[in-house]
Amino acid sequence: MGRLLSWPVAFGRFWYRFIVGDDWTVAAAVAVGLAGTAVLAARGVQAWWLVPVIVVAVLGVSLRRA
């Protein structure tokens, strides 16, 4: 049973490491940026600038913490 459960866990872990990597805050910041853009777009604001600003900021923070 343990082996049956360990395969999906290992599979999920591989994809998590492959996509997200060793700093989950970068992925979280991207999610927040996209959610914010969606909320602003629903209110009629074309917030195309939000994601690039968050990308530059989170990259700096992540590098600083590394």
Added chain:
Amino acid sequence: MATIVLGVGATRGWRSTLVGAGAGFLVLAVVVAVFGLALNAIPISALRLVVGALLLVFGLQWFRKGVRRVAARGLAGIQVTREDEAVEWTGEGLDWTAFVLAFKGVVLEGLEVAFIVVSFGASANQLGVAAIGGVGALVVIGVTGVALQSLVTRIPRSLLQLVVGILLTTFGSFWAVEGLGVEWPAGDGAILGLLALYLLTALVYTAVERRRAFGFSPGR
């Protein structure tokens, strides 16, 4: 990927290495075909949002690692030390060490290429063209790698990683935001603006990281 296959082939022998690499390419082809067919069934705006977001997160990993590596090592090539080299296989049958090393190298490194090819192809609604481009790039890299084995190890991998990271982050940002129904100023021309912004960001952060690593005076 080319460096791993060349390194294993040159040290352990070519037959098992090429069988392993071939098996790896077969797995990659199946992955691209299955994911490609699945992605074609999804509406384009939702696809751009999901693929763009994935590309952005994935690209930022490379961007970050690229900045750190270029700052730390400059433009040094891939270093292969004598201790890393495996012993040549002289037994009968398949050399499983060479097979597994080549297979893993092709599948794991190739998965990143397959991910990029499928993402770009699906987001632009041109999966066939992207697949042809990806296969073409593999053939060119493979032929170049075999022809210029000693030069391959001198390729500044850190810089390549940074450049690919910047490109993935650029297209990821563009498609994810477009997938939300937001219009970019200048349409597709915004890609060039994003590219310029992220290039500038890379230059600034690399300089900052170098200063942090070596202090205020790099020559000291």
